[in-house]
Each structure stands twice: as structure tokens, then as C-alpha cells.
Amino acid sequence: MTVKINGIQQLGVGVENLQEAWKWYREHFAMDIRMFEDEAVAELMLPHTAGKPRPRHAVLALNMQGGGGFEIWQHKGKKPQAPETELHLGDLGINIGKLKTDNIQKAFQTFSESGLEILGQIEKDPSGNEHFYLKDNFGNLWEIRNEREVFRAEKSVNGGVLGAVIGVKNMDESLKVYTEILQYDKIVFDETGVFSDLDKLPGGEGKFRRVLLKHSEKRNGAFSPFFGSSYIELVQALDREPRDIFEGRIWGDPGFIHLCFDINGIDELREQVKEIGFPFTVDSARDSDTFDMGEAAGSFAYIQAPEGTLIEFVETHKIPILKKVGWFIDFRKRGHHPLPNWLLKLFRFKRVKDK
Template identity: 60%
Template sequence: MAKIISGIQQIGVGVPDFKEAWNWYIKHFKMNIRIFEEEAVAELMLPHTEGETRKRVAALAINMEGGGGFEIWQHTGKTPALKEKTLMAGDLGINYAKMKTRCIECTYKEFKKEKLDLISEIHTNPAGEKHFFVRDPYENIFEFVESDTYFTKKNSNGGAYGAVIGVNDIEESMKVYSDILGYDEVVFDITGHFDDFKTIPGGHEEIRRVLLRHSKPRKGAFSKMFGPTEIELLQVKTRKPSEIFEGRIWGDPGFIHLCFDMNGIDELREECKSKGFPFTVDSQRDNPSFDMGEAAGSFAYIQAPEGTLIEFVETHKIPLLKKLGWYLNLQKRAPEKPLPKWMLKTLGMSKVSHV
């Protein structure tokens, strides 16, 4: 079976206070559908946790408007290590999480009314598309992008729409983002100084910006909910970029990974190896279906040239109506076939107002 990438399942957000952070994301970003929540030990991430298993608490939360979710993640076996210096545009790794909204003016006004840390006004990017930046209480920056794709009409803003990633060499990094992940459409490739970046830290530098999208619609069980996504690569020209997680480990505060829902993990394993990006973590080495509390599946990681961790999850089981004990076994379905919308909407029954 050829690999199938259904879309961005979630972006990992390391935080210093799990409950406080999730409540903030529920209140302001409507990430209020609990897919799973558990306390456990991260036993398989040794290549990215200094060779030690790490106690943690984590949850996968989504927004019913569509887009990817957040994996909200906190170390509990050690004190989360905060960044020692401000992240600058083009630093190596995930700089900003992209978020989708059907009405950018509406979302901007909502955030302004809520007195959030809006670090830009609404600007247009080099393609003429509207966007703005907002910062959470933990110094994470989110770029809200206007999009006409949505799953429901529950909220003005949706979930994760992609990421802005700082890289050393765009051509090298494209070997992952274009060749493996399928972002084969270049929307723009421009080097210069940009008005829409002026108010974000480091945004005054000369930067090469490449916006990537996928020309082919995504397939798979959750493709209708995830929708189309985009990746923007930044290569700063006038300073040496820092590594975002230098001196820290996976799971410390910041954007810790970008996760793709997919099928065909065996085929993907061979493809990534042949292209020079072998799995650094592979749950199937020990267990064909890894138990994540209320969900199950296989997962693996590769590391892009600039250091960004890319996670792949082959979902085997998810809860649809937990109160009734209804769990969906995806291994019995054709992998390319989207789930019907009514079935995906049952995920809304797992809504939480606070944690």
C-alpha cells in the first residue's frame, strides 16, 4: 500500500503548566474537543530526550471548525526548561503555528476585545493574503490565516493550518517538506524585508520566504476535517539563526513537533530511509499498535535538516462516543476513504469547557 497523508493531525505545544495552558487554548482558540488525555512515561523518545525516559502529561485537543489539533504536552518528571532568549524569525525549527479562520477581521476583533497579545495588525503576505500574529502567555506565536475551508460553522477560527519553520538551507529542507510530505506547490519564493513581519521579533532582517502548499487534495479517514494546509520556510540572510531547542529537550516549552496523520507507515519507513531521513523513533519496533489511553496507533519521527521533528501517526482506534463505549477501528476501513461527516461530528460530544 502506498503511503497516504491525510493532513496535519496536530502541532505539539510544550507548556510549563498543562491545565493553565489548555484552559487558555480552550477559551481563546476553541481547542475544546478532547481526543485523549493521559499521564504516562515517554519511553520511546530517547533520541530526543537525552537518552532518558520522561514522565509527562499530554492531551490531544481539536477545534470542530476543522484543521489540526494541539498536542498539549508538559514534563512532570522535571521542571520544563524555558527558552533562555527570545525566538527570532528564522531561528531553526518551528517558529509559529499557522491557524485558520473564516473571517480574519472577526477573529482579530475577538482577540482585541479579549485583550490578547496581538503583535501585528492585519497585513497581507507576499501573495496578497490576509494574516496577523498573536502571542500566548508562554511566548508562543500563532499566525492566523484567512481560509475558506472549514468543517463546521461553530467558531470563527479553526485549528492548526500549518507552520512557519526556520531553516538553514531551503533547498535541503524541501527534501522533507516537498519530496516526503507532498508540499509541491510554491506559492511564492521571495527574499527581502517585509512589512508584514516588521513587528515580530527578528522580522526586520532580510529573509527568504517560501510558502508551500500541496497541489493534490489529501485523502484518508480524517482528510475532510483536517483540510488543506501550508508550510512557510524562512531562511534569514543577515544573521546566524539559533537553534530553538539548543540546551533543551523535546517536550520543553515551545512548538515541539509537527504531526501528520497517515496510512502506510511501512512504506513510509522505506521511503524516508531511502531519501536520507530514517525514522529516529519507531513505535512498531516494540508494538504493532501503541496504546495512547483512549486511542491507539503507530507513530514514528524523522528529523528535518534544520532539526524540526516531524511525527507520523497511523491511527488504529479513536473514541467517537466514549460515554457509550463507541470506538472506531480504522484498520477495518479502506485507508484512502474519508469518514462521513456525520461520524466525524460525533467527536464534538467530547467537548470540554475547562480542565
């Protein structure tokens, strides 16, 4: 089997209070589909949790317009430690989560009327695509990007995760991970300068090199019709020394903690990343064929990109579709070709409704 990168499954969001944060994300970003919720101990993440197993509470939430989800993640065995100072664009790691919208004007108006902290106005990026930025109640930055691809029409003005903006120290070194391993082989733009669409972001008035990447070919894994297309934007600050966004903190603390990809071929990937120079730092399949993730099961692994970003890979073995009637899909028996849209639309029955 060759390695297949099927799309962004989720963006990890570390928070201080999971229920408070998830309620906010349901209300404003329509991340209201609960794929799983689990309290357990992160026993395998020792390389990224100061060598200690960490109790945690996590939920994977999706938006029915499609795109990647949020893995909302809260430390339970220690007090979540927020950054001591404001992060600036180009700091090392995941700076901004990208969310898609098929109506950029309506999204801007709705978020403005809801009192969200919008940074600037609707602008065009170097490719000519319209977008704007906002900051959520927990200090995280989000880019709302014009994207016509929608899985299912909904009332919400935005869909799920379309990608991420990642601060890097050396562009050419980091590109190896995103182009060779993650297969983002098409450069949408590669521009250097001072950018008017960034100048309202913290630290965004400086000089940067920006590279926007996408896949040249359509993804075709089981969940690819739902995840859709995605983009990675790498940003290198050229007139200041960036700092590590998790300096003095550990994985799971508040902020964007990882970017997770749905894949097939984890055994082949293990050898591939080792050859390229980025071996797994975490590998659930080392001791077991499958890993129990509450209501789902699979294998997962992590690598660390040169700038420090943690990239997670998940090969799904089993997921619940309608848990009440005991309907699960076992991909080890079914295979990994795309699921039919009618089945993926059943995710809507996992919606969490607020009173």
C-alpha cells in the same frame, strides 16, 4: 500500499502547566474537543530526551471548525525548561503556528478586545492573503490566516491548525523533507527580501527567503475532511546566523515541539525516508504492531528535518467515537477512506466546557 499524507493531525505545544495552558487555549482558540488525555512515560523518545524516559502529561485538543489539533504536552519528571532568550524569526525549528479563520476582521477585533498581544495589524503576505500575528500568554507566536474552508460552523472566530512557519538554515536542503516526504508539491510563493508583514515579529525586520508550500491535490484519508488543507512556510534568515530553538533543552520543553501528520503506509514510509536520507529516529512499530495511546491505538514514528524540526507520523488503528457506549472505530477493519461528515461531527460531544 503507497504512502498517503492525509493532513496535519496536530502541532505539539510544550508547556509548563498543562491545565493552565489548555484552559487558555479553550477560552481564546476554542481548542475544547478532548480526543485523548493521558499521563505516561515517553519511553521511546530517548533520541530526543537526552537518553532518559520522561514522564509526561498530554492532551490532544481539537477545534470543531476543523484543522489540526494541539498536542499540549507537559514534562512531569523534571521542571519544564523555557528558552533563556527570546526566539527570533528564522531561528531553527517551528517558529509560529498557523491558525485558520474564515473572518479575519472579526478574529482581529475579538482578539484585540480580549486583550491578547497582537503584533502589528492585518497585512497581506506575498500571495496577497490577509493574516496577522499574536503572541499567547506562554510566549508562543501564532499566525491567524484567512482561510474560507471550515468543517463546521461555530461561534469561535478561528479554527484549528492550518500549518506552521519553520526556520531553516539551508532552504534547498530542508525542502527535500517538505516536498518529497510530506508531499507539499505546490509552491505558493518563493520570495526573498525584507517583508513589511513580518517587521513587527521578533527579528522580523531582517532579510529572509520565504517559501510557502501546499498540497496540489486534495487529501483523502479517514480524517481529511476534518483536517482540511494545510500550509508549510519555510523561512531562512539571510543577514544573521540563526540558532536552534531547543539549544540546551529537550523535546517536550516549552515551545513548539513537533509537527504531526496523519498518514497511511507507515511500513512503506520507513523505507522511503531511509532512501531519501532521513531515517526514523523513533519507531513504535519496531517492537509492536500497534501502540496503546490511552483511549486510542496506532503506530507512530519521527524523523528530524535538516534544521532540527521533529516531524511525527501517526497511522491510526483505533479511536473512540462515543466512549460511554463503547463505540470505537477500528481502521484495520474499516479501511482509510474518508469518514462521513456526520460521524466526524460527533467529536463535538467530546467538548470540555468551563464553568
